Amino acid sequence: MAETSPLALPPIASVRLRHGIGLLTVDVSFRLTHPWTILFGPSGSGKTTILRALAGLIRPKSGSILLREDHRQVLLLDTESGVFVPAHRRNVKLAAQRDTLFPHLSVRGNIGYGAHGMTGDGTKFDTFTEMSIEQFRLHGVAHLPPSNLSGGERRKVEIARAVTSAMCARDKTLLLLDEPFSGLDARLRDDLIAHLRKSMESFNIPVLSVTHDVAEAFQLGAEVIKIADGKVVQQGPVDVVLAEERLRLLSQLGPADSPDLSSEPFLSG
Amino acid sequence: MDTQALWLTLRLALTTTALLLLIALPLAWWIASGAGAARALAQAVVALPLVLPPTVLGFYLLVALGPLTAPGRLVIRLLGHPLAFSFEGLVVGSVLYSLPFAVQPLVTGFRAVDPALLEVASTLGASPLRAFRTITLPLAKPSLITAAVLTFTHTVGEFGVVLMLGGNIPGATRTLSIALYDQVQDFNYAAANRTAAVLLAFSLVTLIVIYWRGAERRPLLG
Numbered sequence: 001m002a003e004t005s006p007l008a009l010p011p012i013a014s015v016r017l018r019h020g021i022g023l024l025t026v027d028v029s030f031r032l033t034h035p036w037t038i039l040f041g042p043s044g045s046g047k048t049t050i051l052r053a054l055a056g057l058i059r060p061k062s063g064s065i066l067l068r069e070d071h072r073q074v075l076l077l078d079t080e081s082g083v084f085v086p087a088h089r090r091n092v093k094l095a096a097q098r099d100t101l102f103p104h105l106s107v108r109g110n111i112g113y114g115a116h117g118m119t120g121d122g123t124k125f126d127t128f129t130e131m132s133i134e135q136f137r138l139h140g141v142a143h144l145p146p147s148n149l150s151g152g153e154r155r156k157v158e159i160a161r162a163v164t165s166a167m168c169a170r171d172k173t174l175l176l177l178d179e180p181f182s183g184l185d186a187r188l189r190d191d192l193i194a195h196l197r198k199s200m201e202s203f204n205i206p207v208l209s210v211t212h213d214v215a216e217a218f219q220l221g222a223e224v225i226k227i228a229d230g231k232v233v234q235q236g237p238v239d240v241v242l243a244e245e246r247l248r249l250l251s252q253l254g255p256a257d258s259p260d261l262s263s264e265p266f267l268s269g
Numbered sequence: 270m271d272t273q274a275l276w277l278t279l280r281l282a283l284t285t286t287a288l289l290l291l292i293a294l295p296l297a298w299w300i301a302s303g304a305g306a307a308r309a310l311a312q313a314v315v316a317l318p319l320v321l322p323p324t325v326l327g328f329y330l331l332v333a334l335g336p337l338t339a340p341g342r343l344v345i346r347l348l349g350h351p352l353a354f355s356f357e358g359l360v361v362g363s364v365l366y367s368l369p370f371a372v373q374p375l376v377t378g379f380r381a382v383d384p385a386l387l388e389v390a391s392t393l394g395a396s397p398l399r400a401f402r403t404i405t406l407p408l409a410k411p412s413l414i415t416a417a418v419l420t421f422t423h424t425v426g427e428f429g430v431v432l433m434l435g436g437n438i439p440g441a442t443r444t445l446s447i448a449l450y451d452q453v454q455d456f457n458y459a460a461a462n463r464t465a466a467v468l469l470a471f472s473l474v475t476l477i478v479i480y481w482r483g484a485e486r487r488p489l490l491g
Contacts, residue, residue, distance in 0.1 A: 055392050087391035088400075094392040100385045104407045113403075114393035165393045 012206045013067050013174060019060035021049050026060075026230040032174075032208060034223035035200070039210045040242065041227035047210040048097065050227070051176045053077075054208070055094040056087035067091065069171035091169050095162035097178040097210075099154055101146035107157050108133060108142040114165025125168050132164040135195050152188045155180070159192065166205050175200065177209035181216060193219065214245045271464065273440055274448040281356070281444060282424040285363040289371045289420050290413075292364065297375035298401065315372045323366060327433025330362050354436045359444075362430040370419040378412025379405055415479060422475045426468065 011031040018027045026046040039047045052058045054065060056076065065077040069091060076085045076092070093114070102110050111132050115125035133142050136156045146154055159180055166173040180196075181189040200207055211217055217224055217238050224241040226233040234241050296315070300308050318326055334341045334352040344352050352358035382405050390400040406413070428446040435442030437451065445468055452461035 057388050057392070087388070088394050088396050090392075092392065094389070096385065096389060098385055100383070100389045102386060102390075102404060113390070113395075161389075161393070169394075 010068050010073060013054075013065065013208075015050075015054065015063070015065050017050065017053050017060045017063035017065075019049060019053060019058065019063070021046075021058075024049075024230050026050060026053075028227070028230070028232045030225050030232055030235060032206060034206075036197075036207045036209070036220060036222040038217050038220060038222050038224045038238070039208060039227055040212065040217055040224050041233075042212055045227045046230040047227055048178055049230075051094060051178050051208070051210060054174070055092050055176060056085060056090045057094075059084055067174060074171075091171050091173040092176060093162040093166045093169075093173055094176040095159050095178065095180060097182070099158070101154055101157055101161075103146055106143050106145055107138055107149070110146065110157055111138075111142075111160050111164050113161060115168040128164055128167045132160045132167075132199070135199060136160045136192075152184055155184060155188075156192060159196065163196065163199050163205075167199070167203050173205055175205050175207045177207060179210050179212075181211075182213070189216070190219075214242055214249050217242055218246065271443075271445070271448045271452075271460070274443050274445050274464075275467070277356075277440065277442075278425055278444040278446075281359055281363060282421045284360050285367060285424045286371075286417055286420045288360065289364050289367055290417060293368070293371035293375055293416060297372050297379060298405075300372070301376045301379035312372075312376075316369045318366050319369050323427065323429025324433050326366060327362060327430040330358075330365070330430070330434050334358065334361065353434055354438060354442060356435075356441050359431055359435045359442055362434040363424045363427060366427055366430045367420045367423045370423045371416045374412045374415040374419065375409065378409035378415075381412075382408045411482065414482065418475055418479055422472055426472060 011033045013032040015031070016029040018025070020026075024044065024046055026049045028046070028050060039050060041047055049058070053060050053063070054076075060077065060079065062079045063077060064075070064079070067074045067076055067090075074085075074091070075083050076090055077083060102113065105113065108129065112126070112129035115129055133139050136159070138153065138156060138160065141149055141153060146157065149157065159177065162175060162177070166175045181192060184192065196207070199205075209220070221238055223236070224238045225235045226241050239246075296311070300312055300315075331353050332338070334344060336342055336345060336351060341351065348355075348357065352361060386404055386408075387400050390404050391397070395403065425444075426446065427444075428450070431442065431444055431447055432450075435444075435447075437443050437447050443451075445464055449461055449464040449468070452458075452464060
C-alpha cells in the first residue's frame with residue numbers, strides 16, 4: 001500500500017474474537033493497519049486459531065470481524081447479530097501450514113483453482129495463473145502432480161495458489177499465511193519473501209502471516225502482534241515489540257560476531 | 270441359453286446401477302459429512318439388505334406396493350398396473366436390495382478425502398457443491414467405480430427379491446437367475462449348466478477387475 005498515513009483510512013480489518021479450543025481460550029482484539037502484519041508467538045498460543053477464524057473455517061463463540069474492501073466495509077462475523085459469512089464467500093485467502101495441495105491436479109491446476117471458479121474474465125485469470133507460475137519460478141514443474149515436487153516446491157505452490165486467488169478476487173482481499181516459510185532453507189525463504197512482497201505490493205493485497213521465528217519477523221520488517229496464551233500482549237513495529245527477543249537471540253550467538261539476521265535460518269521460541 | 274433373460278438381466282442391472290448412483294451419491298455424501306444419531310440410523314437402514322433374507326425385503330415390498338396401501342394405489346394410478354410382477358417393480362426392489370453395495374464404498378471413499386483439502390477449496394472461493402465436484406468426487410473415483418460395479422454385479426446375481434416381487438414372466442421379470450431355477454425344475458440340466466456358467470464367469474471376471482484395480486488402493490467395503 002502506498003498510503004503515507006494508513007490511519008487516515010479505516011483499518012484493513014478490525015478483529016475481536018473469543019473462542020475456546022482445547023485447554024486454550026483465544027480472546028483477542030486487534031486492528032490490521034499495515035500492508036504486512038505478523039502474528040508472533042510460541043506454538044500453541046492460538047495464532048492458527050485466529051487465522052482460521054478470519055478465514056471462516058471456524059465459527060467463534062463470540063466476536064466480530066470487519067474487513068475493509070475497496071470502497072466499503074464488510075462485516076464477516078458478528079455473533080451478536082448472528083452474521084457469519086461462510087469461507088467461500090469471504091475475500092480472505094489462506095495458505096495453511098500443513099501441506100494441502102490437491103493431489104489429483106497439476107501444479108498449474110492447483111495454482112489456478114481459485115481463479116477458475118470466479119465469474120469474470122477467464123483469460124485475465126489464466127494470465128494471473130501464468131504470472132504466478134513465472135514469479136514463483138515454477139514453470140519447469142507446472143504440468144507435474146504435487147507428488148513429484150520437493151518440499152520447498154510444494155510450499156511455493158501452496159503460497160502461489162493463495163496469492164493467485166487473492167489477485168483474481170474482485171474486491172480487495174486479505175491474504176493469510178500460516179508459517180509460510182517454516183522448514184525452508186534461507187535461500188529459498190529469501191526468494192519467496194521477495195516474490196511475495198513484489199506480488200502483494202503490485203496488487204495492493206494486505207498480508208497477515210504467522211511465525212514464531214524472530215529472524216523472519218525482522219526480515220519482513222513489518223508490524224507485529226505478539227500473542228501469548230491466546231491473548232494479545234503487544235502490537236507495534238517489529239524493532240519495538242521484539243527488541244527483547246532480538247537481544248536474547250544475539251546474546252545466544254555470542255558478542256564476537258554480529259550476524260546478519262536476515263540471511264540465517266535461526267529459530268527461536 | 271435364454272437370451273431374452275440375458276438381455277432382461279443386463280437391462281435391469283444397468284437401470285438399477287444408474288438410478289442407484291443418483292440416490293447413493295447425495296446419501297453417502299450426507300452420511301460421510303458428519304456424525305450423530307440420524308446418520309447412524311440412516312446407515313443402519315441402508316445396511317439392512319446385507320443381513321435380511323431377500324425374501325423378507327421382497328415380501329414387504331410386495332405388500333407396500335400393492336393395492337392395500339396408499340403409495341401402492343398411487344403407483345397403480347400412475348402406471349396403470351401394480352408394481353409387483355412388472356419390470357418397474359424389479360427395479361425398485363433391486364435399488365433397495367443393492368443400496369448398501371453402492372452407499373458403503375462411497376461413504377468410505379468420501380471419508381478418506383482429507384477435510385483440510387475441502388477447507389482450502391472453500392477459502393479459494395469454492396462453494397460446497399463445487400468442492401464436492403472438483404475435489405471429493407475425483408479423489409473418490411475408485412470408490413465410485415467400485416460402487417457401480419458392485420451394484421451391477423449384485424443385481425445380476427439377485428434371486429429372492431426378484432422371485433417374490435416379480436415372479437417369472439418372460440421378457441418382464443424372468444432374469445437369468447430365475448431362468449436357471451426354472452431350467453433345474455424342468456430337469457433341463459444342459460441349459461441350466463450354460464446359464465450357471467455365464468453367471469459364474471461374469472461374476473468372477475468382475476471381481477478380478479475390481480481387485481486388480483483395488484490392489485494398490487483400499488478394501489472394498491467397510
